[in-house]
Amino acid sequence: MRTAAVVGAILLAPAAFAAPQTLTTSEEYLDYSVLDTAPASSNVLQADVLASAAAINQQIYQSINNPTQWRKCNRNNAIYRREWAAFSTSEKKDYITAVQCMSKLPSKTPKEKCPGCQNRYDDFVATHINQTFSIHNTGNFLAWHRYFTWAYEQTLRKECNYKGYQPYYNWPRWARNPAGSPALDGSATSMGGNGLGGDRCTNQTFYGIPTQAQPLIEIPHGTGGGCVDSGPFKDWKVNLGPVFTDVTCTPANPETNFTNGLIGLGKNTRCLRRDISSWTSSQWTNDQQVTKLLKSKDMKTFWYDMQGGENPFSNNFMGVHTAGHFTTGGDPGSDFVASPGDPWFFFHHGQIDRVWWTWQNLDPKNRINAIYGTVFLADPTAANATLNDSMNLGYAYPGTVTIKDAMSTLAGPFCYAYI
Numbered sequence: 001m002r003t004a005a006v007v008g009a010i011l012l013a014p015a016a017f018a019a020p021q022t023l024t025t026s027e028e029y030l031d032y033s034v035l036d037t038a039p040a041s042s043n044v045l046q047a048d049v050l051a052s053a054a055a056i057n058q059q060i061y062q063s064i065n066n067p068t069q070w071r072k073c074n075r076n077n078a079i080y081r082r083e084w085a086a087f088s089t090s091e092k093k094d095y096i097t098a099v100q101c102m103s104k105l106p107s108k109t110p111k112e113k114c115p116g117c118q119n120r121y122d123d124f125v126a127t128h129i130n131q132t133f134s135i136h137n138t139g140n141f142l143a144w145h146r147y148f149t150w151a152y153e154q155t156l157r158k159e160c161n162y163k164g165y166q167p168y169y170n171w172p173r174w175a176r177n178p179a180g181s182p183a184l185d186g187s188a189t190s191m192g193g194n195g196l197g198g199d200r201c202t203n204q205t206f207y208g209i210p211t212q213a214q215p216l217i218e219i220p221h222g223t224g225g226g227c228v229d230s231g232p233f234k235d236w237k238v239n240l241g242p243v244f245t246d247v248t249c250t251p252a253n254p255e256t257n258f259t260n261g262l263i264g265l266g267k268n269t270r271c272l273r274r275d276i277s278s279w280t281s282s283q284w285t286n287d288q289q290v291t292k293l294l295k296s297k298d299m300k301t302f303w304y305d306m307q308g309g310e311n312p313f314s315n316n317f318m319g320v321h322t323a324g325h326f327t328t329g330g331d332p333g334s335d336f337v338a339s340p341g342d343p344w345f346f347f348h349h350g351q352i353d354r355v356w357w358t359w360q361n362l363d364p365k366n367r368i369n370a371i372y373g374t375v376f377l378a379d380p381t382a383a384n385a386t387l388n389d390s391m392n393l394g395y396a397y398p399g400t401v402t403i404k405d406a407m408s409t410l411a412g413p414f415c416y417a418y419i
């Protein structure tokens with residue numbers, strides 16, 4: 001395992017002396033089934049070992065099967081997204097400054113399309129609300145969020161002069177103590193800390209998943225629940241939503257019409273709330289859970305494991321996607337529709353993309369174009385997504401891509417991988 005991680009690190013380093021197309025001549029992939037168990041004493045996460053193997057396999061696959069594309073996007077010029085904990089202090093500050101810059105730029109969404117959009121950041125929240133909840137959604141949960149997170153990274157760079165790349169939050173590393181992670185510890189280089197205690201905003205002693213009225217999983221309150229009062233986002237304004245939330249003390253959004261495309265997009269300015277839950281993260285985002293997800297035998301298995309099972313949330317199983325949202329919880333973090341209003345969203349979805357990328361590239365030949373699911377996450381009876389379906393990001397980002405374009409992080413509009 002250690003060897004694989006080391007090999008991964010070496011291969012990932014740009015090698016000026018090697019022409020990119022001569023990475024390898026034999027199509028031999030790392031067999032991840034032999035990378036099975038990290039030694040008990042090891043502090044290397046098994047999920048990270050698998051990610052290292054995926055990084056190597058992705059390069060082998062691209063260089064052999066897509067040599068033309070590999071000449072354009074290869075290990076010498078690809079971007080490597082890193083975990084927040086690996087950012088230096090000045091890199092963290094640059095990222096935070098860029099996110100805050102987006103919330104000061106004017107919105108590009110016409111007022112009649114989003115009466116509550118106050119700034120450029122809200123354009124991303126509005127697109128997510130409009131496309132997640134409404135019947136207008138196209139695409140596929142994983143492909144769409146890959147494109148969405150990339151467009152956000154591009155916007156930070158193009159409009160806010162950010163020189164770095166989107167960080168991710170490596171769930172299992174902090175599963176036992178998310179509030180102690182560099183992303184959520186409330187320090188000046190975090191994305192803000194927990195919410196104030198004693199202001200929990202539910203009329204029950206738990207947050208109910210999937211709903212408060214019909215809880216299949218009851219998450220006990222943590223020590224927060226109120227407005228985030230520490231770190232650079234303590235004065236952050238949430239302007240849109242709520243749409244689908246357990247938090248009861250937030251005023252309802254003035255726009256409630258489901259069919260006119262405006263639901264949740266009225267102006268509803270309020271504080272950012274969190275109730276960090278180690279109860280949630282320690283059970284469903286630990287290394288064992290993430291490794292199980294990464295060992296899914298096919299896309300359908302991966303898909304349901306990520307989303308809480310075929311009958312979601314029964315069998316006391318939350319899945320990493322929902323568990324990641326309820327690691328911070330609060331408003332809008334626990335609201336699947338309006339959740340990008342908490343800038344931590346993009347850290348969580350960076351990691352969602354990273355585990356999908358890992359799963360794909362453990363066996364790239366068979367998985368690079370594997371999709372499962374309908375065009376509307378919440379509706380299993382909607383049409384199945386196909387690789388030909390096109391996706392757009394509304395007023396957040398110009399252009400369209402197909403799902404096919406979003407299947408490889410080294411092709412389509414992208415040129416990035418993860419370390």
Ligand SMILES: *[C@@H]1O[C@H](CO)[C@@H](O)[C@H](O)[C@H]1NC(C)=O
Pocket residue numbers: 203204248
């Ligand atoms: C909690 O409050 C909401 C709204 O105030 C209400 O609709 C719901 O019935 C309450 N639930 C319980 C279990 O009291």
Ligand SMILES: *[C@@H]1O[C@H](CO)[C@@H](O)[C@H](O)[C@H]1NC(C)=O
Pocket residue numbers: 257258259260
């Ligand atoms: C909601 O919007 C639709 C489409 O614009 C409209 O036909 C309908 O009357 C609206 N419903 C309400 C309750 O305003």
Ligand SMILES: *[C@@H]1O[C@H](CO)[C@@H](O)[C@H](O)[C@H]1NC(C)=O
Pocket residue numbers: 381382383384
């Ligand atoms: C979607 O695909 C599944 C198999 O993955 C199939 O069972 C289902 O019938 C398909 N739905 C439609 C509407 O074609």
Ligand SMILES: *[C@@H]1O[C@H](CO)[C@@H](O)[C@H](O)[C@H]1NC(C)=O
Pocket residue numbers: 386387388
């Ligand atoms: C996707 O488009 C290609 C070319 O336009 C076509 O050959 C293929 O049959 C389409 N596939 C589906 C599933 O629609």
Ligand SMILES: *[C@@H]1O[C@H](CO)[C@@H](O)[C@H](O)[C@H]1NC(C)=O
Pocket residue numbers: 109113114126127130131136261394395
């Ligand atoms: C919501 O989606 C509809 C249909 O795609 C689109 O016409 C509308 O402009 C979108 N609104 C926003 C705010 O993106």
